[in-house]
Every structure is written in structure tokens, then in C-alpha cells.
Amino acid sequence: AAEAGRDFIRDIVQADLSSKKHSRIVTRFPPEPNGYLHIGHAKSIALNFGIAQEFAGKCHLRFDDTNPTKEEQEYIDSIQADVHWLGYDWGTDLYYASDYFDRLYDWAEGLIEAGYAYVDDQSQEEIRINRGTLTEPGKNSPFRDRTVEENLDLFRRMKAGEFPNGTRVLRAKIDMAAGNINLRDPVLYRILHAEHPRTGDKWSIYPSYDYAHGQSDAIEGITHSICTLEFEDHRPLYDWLLDKLPVPSKPRQYEFARLNLTYTLLSKRVLTQLVRDGHVSGWDDPRMPTIAGLKRRGVPPAAVREFVKRIGVAKANSVVDVGMLEFCIREHLNKSAQRRMAVLRPLKVVIENYPEGQVEELEAVNHPDDPSAGTRKILFGRELYIERDDFMENPPKKFFRLSPGNEVRLRYAYFIKCTGVIKNDAGEVVELRCTYDPATKGGNAPDGRKVKATMHWLSAKDSVPAEVRVYNQLFSNPSPSAANFAADLNPESLEVLPDARIEPSVASDNSGEVMQFERQGYFVRDKDSAPGKPVFNRTIGLRDTFAK
Numbered sequence: 001a002a003e004a005g006r007d008f009i010r011d012i013v014q015a016d017l018s019s020k021k022h023s024r025i026v027t028r029f030p031p032e033p034n035g036y037l038h039i040g041h042a043k044s045i046a047l048n049f050g051i052a053q054e055f056a057g058k059c060h061l062r063f064d065d066t067n068p069t070k071e072e073q074e075y076i077d078s079i080q081a082d083v084h085w086l087g088y089d090w091g092t093d094l095y096y097a098s099d100y101f102d103r104l105y106d107w108a109e110g111l112i113e114a115g116y117a118y119v120d121d122q123s124q125e126e127i128r129i130n131r132g133t134l135t136e137p138g139k140n141s142p143f144r145d146r147t148v149e150e151n152l153d154l155f156r157r158m159k160a161g162e163f164p165n166g167t168r169v170l171r172a173k174i175d176m177a178a179g180n181i182n183l184r185d186p187v188l189y190r191i192l193h194a195e196h197p198r199t200g201d202k203w204s205i206y207p208s209y210d211y212a213h214g215q216s217d218a219i220e221g222i223t224h225s226i227c228t229l230e231f232e233d234h235r236p237l238y239d240w241l242l243d244k245l246p247v248p249s250k251p252r253q254y255e256f257a258r259l260n261l262t263y264t265l266l267s268k269r270v271l272t273q274l275v276r277d278g279h280v281s282g283w284d285d286p287r288m289p290t291i292a293g294l295k296r297r298g299v300p301p302a303a304v305r306e307f308v309k310r311i312g313v314a315k316a317n318s319v320v321d322v323g324m325l326e327f328c329i330r331e332h333l334n335k336s337a338q339r340r341m342a343v344l345r346p347l348k349v350v351i352e353n354y355p356e357g358q359v360e361e362l363e364a365v366n367h368p369d370d371p372s373a374g375t376r377k378i379l380f381g382r383e384l385y386i387e388r389d390d391f392m393e394n395p396p397k398k399f400f401r402l403s404p405g406n407e408v409r410l411r412y413a414y415f416i417k418c419t420g421v422i423k424n425d426a427g428e429v430v431e432l433r434c435t436y437d438p439a440t441k442g443g444n445a446p447d448g449r450k451v452k453a454t455m456h457w458l459s460a461k462d463s464v465p466a467e468v469r470v471y472n473q474l475f476s477n478p479s480p481s482a483a484n485f486a487a488d489l490n491p492e493s494l495e496v497l498p499d500a501r502i503e504p505s506v507a508s509d510n511s512g513e514v515m516q517f518e519r520q521g522y523f524v525r526d527k528d529s530a531p532g533k534p535v536f537n538r539t540i541g542l543r544d545t546f547a548k
């Protein structure tokens with residue numbers, strides 16, 4: 001990882017400013033609106049917008065909307081919301097590659113006129129085969145030597161919509177024997193009779209990524225066009241096009257390593273499939289690595305920014321341990337989240353020596369490290385709930401929590417001792433009988449006796465029912481297969497606890513803030529909450545639990 005805030009791209013930017021190659025840096029984040037953004041995109045967003053901020057430049061948000069069959073307005077809207085949520089702003093610099101379609105088309109005619117492009121009638125399959133391989137040069141298309149007039153006529157008729165999809169393409173005329181396969185007459189335009197979200201049915205041809213991307217950069221005056229490593233081999237084509245076209249500026253492309261995470265797939269194809277096949281509830285399912293999923297899960301945007309900063313920007317691909325992301329989330333929430341009590345799997349406790357009908361208010365601390373967070377009142381009474389896991393009828397040696405005859409502390413309240421166990425017909429423990437020691441109020445015994453466990457609890461009458469959703473990794477394989485991802489799904493990625501109990505103050509809280517449920521982890525209210533039926537998502541547990 002790079003030292004904080006410094007990496008090879010920022011070094012280049014700094015050098016270009018120092019040498020006055022550029023007086024102002026312009027970067028861009030160029031998503032294709034064919035899905036929701038994921039945490040990999042957050043790395044690119046933080047890099048592009050971060051550089052603009054640090055070097056007093058600007059960063060454009062540009063929709064690379066050149067493939068209308070896969071693009072939707074919903075994605076355009078979500079991408080804008082997610083960039084804002086991450087804490088970045090493009091101001092008025094919002095662009096669409098589709099706004100450049102006329103100019104790109106005119107430039108393509110210019111390439112034809114200069115003898116740098118031709119219409120090819122070969123099928124997609126023939127083009128693929130004749131492109132050759134790494135060791136075999138490609139074969140020239142039989143249509144490569146068409147006259148300028150014929151090419152112009154055919155290209156105009158492609159534009160006019162005369163030909164069916166896939167029957168012809170416009171290709172750059174470069175070199176079918178080039179060592180770099182991207183230079184073997186790459187496709188610039190394909191025929192596609194498809195309605196575009198912004199240009200409607202105006203176009204029957206659409207530019208390829210390679211043709212549209214660099215020219216869009218040039219039109220916008222981008223100085224540093226930063227993309228992921230798989231585009232390194234496209235750079236000679238990027239430069240070739242800029243060189244041959246009358247573009248208003250000459251951006252430079254730089255490549256960095258994309259983010260890969262253990263237990264995670266960051267491919268829009270896979271994420272789309274997860275949604276379409278119903279493996280998750282939607283793009284914002286809290287198990288998804290999407291920005292929308294992280295947000296719904298309760299992950300603070302500052303934790304995502306911190307994570308991206310820590311992993312740095314490098315030139316070589318690697319896989320980051322998802323534990324690193326979880327560490328950043330925990331570290332942030334430990335500082336920011338107020339403490340509350342919740343019982344996720346309740347077991348009823350009756351305090352036999354506590355007067356029937358009596359209730360008392362106890363004071364609970366909202367944040368142990370932050371006195372300014374204040375305190376709140378919680379109610380104690382004869383009937384309580386404790387966590388089912390905190391009781392064992394026949395405990396092993398090292399079990400210090402509640403068991404018959406054993407004494408424990410209830411947080412903020414009293415010592416209690418288990419005196420009896422009530423079971424149902426199936427032999428399951430359904431209720432405990434306990435006694436409390438009134439002298440231990442506040443949690444200490446005047447006679448100095450010690451207990452080994454402090455447990456959370458809630459009043460049975462004054463707590464509120466809630467559904468709690470506990471999430472685990474979506475994939476059980478640390479490096480899930482993108483090709484056959486369904487086989488690697490974790491069947492226990494979602495655990496629904498329908499009978500949890502929460503403090504009334506938690507139920508009435510509409511702040512959207514993440515809270516720590518003591519001893520359980522961090523939780524946030526979910527949008528599925530209904531009046532009288534709050535739903536909480538576990539953002540993350542208190543400890544790193546999965547194997548490395």
C-alpha cells in the first residue's frame with residue numbers, strides 16, 4: 001500500500017503541474033450506466049475526485065452510455081446518488097458520451113475520408129477469427145480496400161438504418177499484423193437498432209468503447225484519464241485515435257490496479273445476475289458489495305473512504321482481504337455509534353424476589369469513551385429477557401455466564417443468580433427463575449464478591465419487539481468463481497431473527513444512525529421497517545469472526 005495520500009498517479013499529476021504541462025488538472029469518473037456502483041468503483045471515484053480536490057482541479061462525472069441495450073435511467077440515477085453519498089460532487093460537470101454522438105460521427109467520416117477507416121461486411125465470427133492470435137498475425141478483410149466513396153456511402157446508410165444488426169461495422173484501418181491485437185483494425189461503430197435512454201431512436205449505429213472513450217476525454221479537456229489495468233493494451237489505440245482526429249485536446253491515459261476483495265465478486269455481470277436470479281433481494285441487498293448495499297447495511301461513507309485510502313493505488317493487481325474493509329467499518333463505528341441494549345434471541349427471566357408490579361429506572365451510558373453522548377434511562381422489573389446463548393443448563397468448565405446456581409451481573413442493574421429452569425413439553429428451556437441481590441444495584445457487591453460475566457438484558461414489558469437481520473459473507477469461498485458463482489454462494493449469508501427485543505429508545509429512533517447493540521455488534525434500521533415492526537440490519541459484528 002502507498003503511504004497515506006501518495007501514489008504513482010498523484011506523482012505524475014504533481015509533476016505535470018510543476019512542469020506547467022497543465023495549469024489545471026481535469027479527471028473524470030466514467031461509469032457505464034448498466035448497473036449499480038460497487039466498492040471497486042469507490043476506489044476509482046476516490047482516486048479521480050480525490051485528485052481533483054487535492055490539486056485544485058475538477059472531476060467530471062461522465063456516463064459512458066454507448067451501449068443502449070444494457071443501460072437504464074434507474075442506473076443513471078443510482079450512480080449519481082451513490083457518488084454523492086460517498087461524499088464527492090461533480091458540481092455542474094455532468095456529461096454523457098451520448099451528447100457527443102454527432103461529433104463522433106462526423107469525425108468517423110473524417111477518418112474514412114483520410115483512408116483510416118472502412119466498412120467491413122464480414123460477420124462478427126469472421127472478424128474474430130481473422131483477427132489472429134498473440135502468435136499469429138491477422139488476415140486483412142476482403143473489404144479493407146474499399147474506396148472512400150463506397151465506405152462513405154455504406155457508413156451513411158448504416159447510420160440511416162438501412163441494414164440489420166450485425167451485418168456491417170466500421171473499422172479503423174491500422175495494421176492486421178500489429179503485435180498488439182487492439183491495433184488490428186478495431187471496430188469503431190456497430191449497427192444496433194435500439195432505443196437509447198437519451199437519444200431515443202435517432203441512432204442505428206453506436207460507437208465502440210475504444211472509439212467513444214478517448215474522444216470524450218478530449219472533448220471535455222480531461223488531462224489525466226485514469227482507468228484500470230485491463231485497458232493498458234488499449235492505450236496505443238487511444239493515442240492513435242487522438243493523433244488522427246481533430247480533437248481539441250490530448251488527454252493521457254494512466255492505468256492502476258482494480259480492487260479485488262476476498263469473498264466478493266466485483267463484476268457487474270455477476271451482480272446483475274445475482275439480482276435477476278433472486279439470490280439477493282435487490283441491488284441494495286445489504287449482502288451486496290454495491291454502494292447501495294453498503295449504505296443500507298449501515299456502513300458509513302467515511303469508512304469506505306478510509307478503506308480506499310488504506311489500500312492505496314498500485315500498478316499491480318492484488319486481492320485485498322475483506323477483513324480490511326470490516327476493520328475500517330468497525331473502527332469508525334466504535335467511535336461514532338451510541339450504545340444500546342438489544343436481545344436478539346430472547347429467553348425470559350423472572351426475578352422471584354423482585355416485587356410484583358414494581359419498576360425502577362436505571363441509568364445507562366450512551367458511549368463509554370464520550371461523556372458528551374450522555375446517558376439514558378432503562379427500566380428494570382420483575383420480568384426480563386436475556387440472550388438465550390448466555391444461559392446453559394449444563395455448562396462446560398469455562399462457561400461463566402448464567403447457569404443454575406451461578407451468579408452474574410446484569411449491565412447497569414444488579415447481580416442475579418439462577419435458581420430454577422422451566423421447560424416445555426419438548427424439553428426446551430423456556431424460562432428461568434432467578435433471584436437478585438438488592439445490595440448490588442449499579443453492579444457492585446458491598447461485600448466485595450465478584451462475578452465473572454456481565455450480560456445485557458431488557459425488561460420484558462418495556463422492551464419492543466423487532467426483527468433483526470444478521471448478514472454473513474455472500475460467498476463461502478474466499479475466491480468465488482465468477483463463471484459459476486451460484487455454487488459458491490453461502491447458504492447462511494442471511495439469518496433472520498424475528499423475535500428480537502430492543503430498547504424503546506431504539507424503536508423510536510428515526511435518525512438512521514448506526515447503533516452498537518452491546519456485545520452484539522453494530523445495527524441500523526432497515527427500510528423494511530413498518531409501524532410497530534421495526535427491522536434492523538447488522539452492519540457488522542464486534543469482532544473479526546471469519547477465518548483468514
Ligand code: ATP
Pocket residue numbers: 029030031032033039040041043044226227228257258259260266267268269
Ligand atoms: P465491470 O467490469 O464489472 O462491468 P466496469 O469497469 O466495466 O465494471 P464501468 O462502469 O465501466 O464498469 O466502470 C467505471 C469506472 O470504474 C472505470 O474507470 C473502471 O475502470 C472503474 N472500476 C470498475 N471496477 C473497478 C474496480 N474493481 N476497482 C477499481 N476501479 C474500478
Ligand code: MG
Pocket residue numbers: 032268
Ligand atoms: Mg463494463
Ligand code: MG
Pocket residue numbers: 032
Ligand atoms: Mg467499463
